[in-house]
Every structure is written in C-alpha cells, then in structure tokens.
Amino acid sequence: MEDEEAAAVLKAVGRQIKLWREAAGMRQVELGAAIGYSEEMVSSVERGRRVPKPEFLDATDEALGADGKIAGMKEDVERARYPKNVRDLAKLEAEAVDLGAYEALHVYGLLQTEEYARALFVMRRPAYTEEEIERHVAGRMARKAIFDRVPHAMLTFVQEEVTLRRPIGGKMVMRRQLEHLLEVGQMRHVVIQVMPTDRDEHAGMAGSFQVLKLRDGKTLGHSEGQLYSRVIADPRDVQKLEMRYGMIRAQALTPRESLAFIQKVLGEET
Numbered sequence: 001m002e003d004e005e006a007a008a009v010l011k012a013v014g015r016q017i018k019l020w021r022e023a024a025g026m027r028q029v030e031l032g033a034a035i036g037y038s039e040e041m042v043s044s045v046e047r048g049r050r051v052p053k054p055e056f057l058d059a060t061d062e063a064l065g066a067d068g069k070i071a072g073m074k075e076d077v078e079r080a081r082y083p084k085n086v087r088d089l090a091k092l093e094a095e096a097v098d099l100g101a102y103e104a105l106h107v108y109g110l111l112q113t114e115e116y117a118r119a120l121f122v123m124r125r126p127a128y129t130e131e132e133i134e135r136h137v138a139g140r141m142a143r144k145a146i147f148d149r150v151p152h153a154m155l156t157f158v159q160e161e162v163t164l165r166r167p168i169g170g171k172m173v174m175r176r177q178l179e180h181l182l183e184v185g186q187m188r189h190v191v192i193q194v195m196p197t198d199r200d201e202h203a204g205m206a207g208s209f210q211v212l213k214l215r216d217g218k219t220l221g222h223s224e225g226q227l228y229s230r231v232i233a234d235p236r237d238v239q240k241l242e243m244r245y246g247m248i249r250a251q252a253l254t255p256r257e258s259l260a261f262i263q264k265v266l267g268e269e270t
Helices: 004-023 028-035 039-046 054-064 071-081 084-095 114-122 130-147 161-165 171-184 235-251 255-269
Strands: 096-103 154-160 190-195 209-214 219-224 229-232
Touching (some): 004 039, 004 054, 004 071, 054 071, 084 096, 084 130, 084 209, 084 219, 084 229, 096 235, 114 130, 154 161, 154 235, 161 255, 171 190, 171 255, 190 255, 209 235
Parallel strands (some): 154 190
Antiparallel strands (some): 209 219, 219 229
C-alpha cells in the first residue's frame, strides 16, 4: 500500500478475518474453498496485502458465522481501496459548496465516464497493474457522488477544446464521453464551458487547477502535476487562482455556446 492509513485499515481487517477463521477451526485453504477464492488470496487479505472486495467480505462473514461483523467493515475497506491523493481530494470535495476546475489536458476527473477514466489509467507509464487500474478508476468514480449531494454544490468546469477532440480510449469511448458532458451540462447546479483553441487571450496557460470554497468559509486551491497532487492553502496563492479562474471563465465560451460546441464536436465524430 502507498500510505500508512490504508495499510492500517487493511491489516486490522485482515487480523479480524484471521481471528474469526481460527475461532471457526478453519484453515486458509478451507475458507478459500468455502467462499470461492484461492488460499493465496485469503492469506494475502489476512496479511493486509490485498484489498478484499465487498463480495469477499460478505462471503467470509457468512462462512464464518460472523453475523455482520466482517461484512460491516466494507465501507472502511472501500475507502482504503482508493489511492491516498484521491481520498484527500474526496474529503475536500465533500466539504465544498462551490468547486471550479480548469482542465487543459483531458476531460476533468469528475466529468469522466468510467471507460474514459480506465483508458487514461491504462496508458500511464510506468504501467499500472490491473489491480492498481481498478483502484484508481473506483476512486475516481466514487468522487462523482458530489453531483448527487443535497444541498447541491455549485460546480463549474472549463475544458480546453483539445480535451474534447483527443480520442482517449478510441472513437466510441470518446463519443460516449461527449454525450455524458452534454447530459451533465444540463444539471442546474453544473456549468461546463469550453476554451477554444483560437483564443489569443488565455489566463490559464500555467496549467490545470481547481478552486474549492468550503462550508466553513475557507477557500483552497488544488493542482496536480506529473508526480504530485497538492492542496494550496496560502491565502495569497489562492487569491491568484481565484482571479485566474474568473478570467478563464470570462475568456471561454458561454455555457450555452459551450454545450452547442460540444454538440458540434460530437456531430463531427459520426
């Protein structure tokens, strides 16, 4: 695991499973046979080296007669599945009443379809393992709960034109991604804008970033690079990001023009 918090959760869950298994007088191979998993998988989970899926915990709970005590750990395990930077960002988003994001390279994470997100993680180098890809995709999809939260947060996004044209995952994946953008853009608490490539005035040339206004009145920035994901808390730096984001939105197409533009790009894909 890449962080101590997640590792501690998985080790605690593994210890509990081992205690219940031993109390039931079962060996790892016997438990594996009873729940449809290999002995190696049971061993890895008990040592905190593998993240058990919800089905694993449910089946283990039933096989060991734990009466919900093992299955009840699914929520904690699910959070531990996600990479630390994803968990940290999700915590901030859960507290946000207003979120603004400018994205220059690809469709912004909260706006991605599952297959588009998977295509992005598949192309990462050095290559991720299948398990790592699934962890990252699951974490990204879980963050999308912000769209359904009540009361709604105000969500605004500015996408570079190139992010609508780069065929991540292939033509059909990109087509469904554009359709998803049009669907999300109809939500009353969501605004999507497009920054056309032909703009000669552009306040966002320093790269992608986010601005989050939290329930407690605090405003934070967030940015990601090749090897980092960091929160920006210095009020002076956050003020610069707020100013830039306001200018970017003013320089981009209006929300109505932007949805029409996305529809036009989608039509060009047929």
